[in-house]
Amino acid sequence: MPVLSRMLPSPLFMDIRRGAVEGLDRLLHERFISTAGRVLVAVGPSQGAAIWSTLEPSLPEAEVISVNDASLAEAGRLQAALGEKGYDAVVAIGGGKTLDVAKYAATRAGLPMVAVATNLAHDGIASPVASLEHAHGKGSYGVAMPLAVVVDLDYVQAAPASLVRAGVGDVLSNLSAIADWDLAHRTRGEPIDGLAVAFARTGAEAVIARDDGIESEEFLVVLAEALVLSGMAMAVAGSSRPCSGACHELLHAVDQLFPGTAGHGELAGVGALFATMLRGEDRRFEEIAAALTRHELPRSHRDLGLTAEQFAAAVRLAPSTRPDRYTILEDLDLDDAAIAARVEELAERTA
Numbered sequence: 001m002p003v004l005s006r007m008l009p010s011p012l013f014m015d016i017r018r019g020a021v022e023g024l025d026r027l028l029h030e031r032f033i034s035t036a037g038r039v040l041v042a043v044g045p046s047q048g049a050a051i052w053s054t055l056e057p058s059l060p061e062a063e064v065i066s067v068n069d070a071s072l073a074e075a076g077r078l079q080a081a082l083g084e085k086g087y088d089a090v091v092a093i094g095g096g097k098t099l100d101v102a103k104y105a106a107t108r109a110g111l112p113m114v115a116v117a118t119n120l121a122h123d124g125i126a127s128p129v130a131s132l133e134h135a136h137g138k139g140s141y142g143v144a145m146p147l148a149v150v151v152d153l154d155y156v157q158a159a160p161a162s163l164v165r166a167g168v169g170d171v172l173s174n175l176s177a178i179a180d181w182d183l184a185h186r187t188r189g190e191p192i193d194g195l196a197v198a199f200a201r202t203g204a205e206a207v208i209a210r211d212d213g214i215e216s217e218e219f220l221v222v223l224a225e226a227l228v229l230s231g232m233a234m235a236v237a238g239s240s241r242p243c244s245g246a247c248h249e250l251l252h253a254v255d256q257l258f259p260g261t262a263g264h265g266e267l268a269g270v271g272a273l274f275a276t277m278l279r280g281e282d283r284r285f286e287e288i289a290a291a292l293t294r295h296e297l298p299r300s301h302r303d304l305g306l307t308a309e310q311f312a313a314a315v316r317l318a319p320s321t322r323p324d325r326y327t328i329l330e331d332l333d334l335d336d337a338a339i340a341a342r343v344e345e346l347a348e349r350t351a
Contacts, residue, residue, distance in 0.1 A: 004294055008195075009235040009319070011126055013148040017223045018217070020152040021051055021116060024091070025058040027148060033112055034088035037061045041080055042102045044094020047118045051093050062091070065171060070097035072134040078105035084229045087111060089147070091267030095119045095163065100130040103143040107346060115146035119159040120167035120223050122264045129240055131264075139348035144341040145235055149226045153217055162263065164214045164223075169269025172288055173247040174233075179279060180245030182222070184326040199233035201303045202226075208291050246278070246327035247271035249318035254306075256321070257314055257320035262304050269297050270304060274315075274346050280326045289350060299350040301343060308347065312339045 013031055015023065028034045037059045052064055065081055068074060078101055082090065089110075092102030093116040103124075106113035117125045124131065130143045147272050156164060176206055178197055184190040203226030212219045233242040240248070252273035254261050261267070268291050276285045298301050303309035316339060319329050334342065 005256045008232070008280070009145055010124060010232055011146055011149045011250065014126075014150070014228060016151040016153070016221055018293070020044040020227065021093075021155070023195065024055055024114075024116065024150065027150070028059075028071055028089070028091075031148065033114065036088070038087055039063075039089045039091050039114075040065060040078075040085075040087045042090060042092045042094070042098060042105075044092075044098035046095065047158065048098060051116070051118070051152075058218045061165055067092075067094065067098045067101050070132055072104075072132045075101045075104040075108075075130070075132055078102065079108045082106070082109040082111060089114060091116060093118065093160075096122050096124040097208035098133060099146075100124055103146065104132060104141055107143040112147040113144070114148045114150065116152070117224075118149045118152075118155045118296065119128065119163040120151070120156055120220070121163045122170040122226060122268070123227045123230035123234075123243060125151070125224070126228045127240075127243075128231065128235045138252070140240065145231060149228060153220050154280065156220055156224075157214075160213060162266075164200075164220070165295045165297055166263045166265030167223055167227055168207060169267075169272070169297050170243075171204050171207045171230060172291055173191040173245075174200040174230060174243050175208070175240070175288065176247045176275045177243050177245035179281065179284075180247075180275065180325075180327040181241055182254035183279075183328060183331060187331060188326055190326065193237045195240040196233045196237035197303050199229045199236060201335035203229035203233075205208065208287055211294070212275060213295060237332070241325075244322075245325070246318065246329045249321050249325065249327060249329060250274060250314055252321035253314040253317040253325070254304075254311075257315050257317060258306060258310060261306060262298060266298050267304070270299060270301075273299055273350070274342075275328050277346055277349070278332060278342060285349075295313055303350075304348055305345040308340065308343050312336070312343050315339045
């Protein structure tokens with residue numbers, strides 16, 4: 001009788017704890033990623049350089065390069081640098097933007113990549129997707145998952161609190177994305193991957209069930225694990241579907257119309273709450289709203305500093321940001337009057 005199975009992509013190694021970066025040289029050597037430490041270290045503009053200064057003595061064969069922004073051009077510059085010498089791997093130290101640039105460059109160069117996350121702002125830590133800016137906006141690109149993920153809680157807690165709380169919004173948006181996927185499955189027969197759903201839902205439910213916050217080391221571990229599970233959910237599904245629905249359509253629309261309004265995770269949380277309200281899931285709406293409040297995250301256009309008209313414009317634009325994706329926004333196909341009414345309803349319910 002044949003044995004039916006499938007290979008599940010995942011990081012080879014994951015280390016989430018205080019002082020985790022101190023073991024980076026051992027990780028590279030013992031996991032045979034680079035036994036000689038001949039790696040290119042890409043550092044972000046915040047804590048990356050400071051972390052590298054503590055690691056440099058233990059990695060004398062490594063070289064460092066700064067990542068200045070999350071653009072396709074910057075990823076190309078890093079890819080070119082990787083081709084100049086015989087590096088064994090890329091080590092990226094920084095936030096989501098730095099990791100996305102390194103994931104893209106490492107994939108194109110055919111090298112493994114180690115992610116050293118300095119904040120927990122969104123699920124890019126271990127996802128097979130890189131979000132990069134280009135001359136005409138921002139695009140999402142398929143990339144290889146990091147071979148190893150290191151999250152040092154000392155540096156996470158030293159990051160701005162907003163960058164850590166934002167990851168909560170991104171994880172919670174999984175619940176809305178899963179509901180949208182189920183809607184597409186029931187309405188249009190779109191195939192749904194139960195294992196991908198399990199990964200995405202498990203992380204989100206673990207976060208929403210806790211009543212502590214980012215000041216708690218235990219909470220940070222759960223949040224980091226949830227973000228990694230989100231990345232694995234996307235890898236299993238072969239797309240961002242288990243973690244991206246109407247919530248992210250709205251996120252991308254706000255980014256296009258009003259760039260700089262808020263971070264990825266903050267917008268994802270508001271988008272998830274709005275979409276959950278549209279689906280009439282009152283109990284889930286209250287759960288998500290309570291979690292966003294508990295973690296001091298925005299819940300409506302007022303919290304984002306947008307007018308009702310601006311948010312309504314983003315709702316109208318949202319479906320066009322992912323034309324191949326069917327969500328509650330496409331299903332309801334609201335006209336301008338209905339959009340305005342629902343935007344006001346969200347504001348009233350979160351006042």
